[in-house]
Amino acid sequence: MKDGLPSNIVKTVTTAIDNANEELRTINLQIWNNPEVMFEEFKAADLLSSWFESKSWTVKRGVYGIETAFEARFSVREGGRTVCYNAEYDALPGIGHACGHNLIATSTLASAIGVAAVMQEKQIPGTLVVMGTPAEETGGGKWIMANHGAWKDCDVCLMTHGMSSFSTPLFISKASWKFRAKFHGKGSHAAGAPWDGRNACDAIVHAYNGLALLRQHIGKDESIQGVILEAGKAPNVIPDYAEGGYSIRAKNSKGLYALKERIVPIFEGAAAATGCTVEVFWDALYEDVLSNRTLAERYRSYMLTELGLAAEDMISIDESLVKHAQNGSSDHGNCTYITPGIQALFSIKAEDMPHTPAFREAAGKDFGHAEALRAGKANALIGLEVMLNDAFYQSVRAEWESSMKEAGRL
Ligand SMILES: [Zn+2]
Ligand SMILES: [Zn+2]
Secondary structure, three states: OOOOOOHHHHHHHHHHHHHOHHHHHHHHHHHHHOOOOOOOOHHHHHHHHHHHHHOOOEEEEOOOOOOOOEEEEEEOEEEEEEEEEEEOOOOEOOOEOOOOHHHHHHHHHHHHHHHHHHHHHHOOEEEEEEEEOOOOOOOOHHHHHHHOOOOOOOOEEEEEEEEOOOOEOOOOOOEEEEEEEEEEOEOEEOOOOHHHOEOHHHHHHHHHHHHHHHHOOOOOOOEEEEEEEEOOOOOOEEOOEEEEEEEEEEOOHHHHHHHHHHHHHHHHHHHHHHOOEEEEEEEEEEOOOOEOHHHHHHHHHHHHHOOOOOHHHOOOHHHHHHHOOOOOOOOHHHHHOOOOEEEEEEEOOOOOOOOOHHHHHHHOOHHHHHHHHHHHHHHHHHHHHHHHOHHHHHHHHHHHHHHHHHOOOO
16 A cells, blocks of 8 residues: 555545534533543543443453553454554643643544544454543553553554644653652650751751752753652651652653662662661653654644645644654653554644643633544544555554664663
């Protein structure tokens, strides 16, 4: 098969998605109107799982270690490739769907409708998977799911995300890792017998200063943030306990592991210097999104040639790499270290960044919904090309293997 899908397949995809527009708008608004935070996305998970069940997909609820995760599968014939789309649906505490994950769920549903319609019409062998992935904002839902074996049989993993004012097939994110440090000392009377105490407040301040000194000598695209959460209760008692919360980021997971190696000794040193002990608890690792350029180029090409997006609304990949690099992170990155993928961004014309009230309002509007569908169509088309075009998939895979080798992961 030549590059690009035949026009009758493109037509089947766009028609099937357009015909489902009202149904999708209702689901979108139902999620947007009922924001649920990490690990509590019961209504959204039920809504989406029930929808797939109503379309006779095979649905498993509460999968891969999370009660509000689900996996929906659809096959027409045996064999073929497995194409996965992730659906996020968690909201932020206190501010609702200010990251627009209702639009991600909608966009993924649209892709599922488009791909399934073609699979059915053309009797294409292959498996279509929709993975319901909770707790992206915090909690590292996909990190947990990956640790339980998710995405292992998927040949690609695709998703989309709303953005304030630009669209790009490449989400250029950072790898990030949160951790907590707990220092244990020995309490004593601060005036009466300080020599008997071991000061956990001193230890955590020492660690804080150590991090502050390290900051001058880390990479330009790396960062270290931290706060002291607890460091004693009263000035006349030597604190026997102190705790801090920290977040580190780097350009990619390889850089993040290297940064971690420089950070751990600071905590051990602070404990040793003050006669305390320390325990460091590493939270979910959000890997950088290993964006697959072959998939991204094709996504862009469908957007411009088949789906009516103006060229100025999606600059070239090379320009995007320079202009659209983000400091944020997504646990979709974890999926892209298991199998090739992209996370395409689509503009919802919000007046402010994600995680603001203005973004939440835009995420509920018709414009954002229409763009979620357009992104869902482009992702459906590249998913179908993965199923149908061997040469295309081989280049996707070859690029991914070379990125993985460069990252020291293959
Ligand atoms: Zn967010
Ligand atoms: Zn988000």
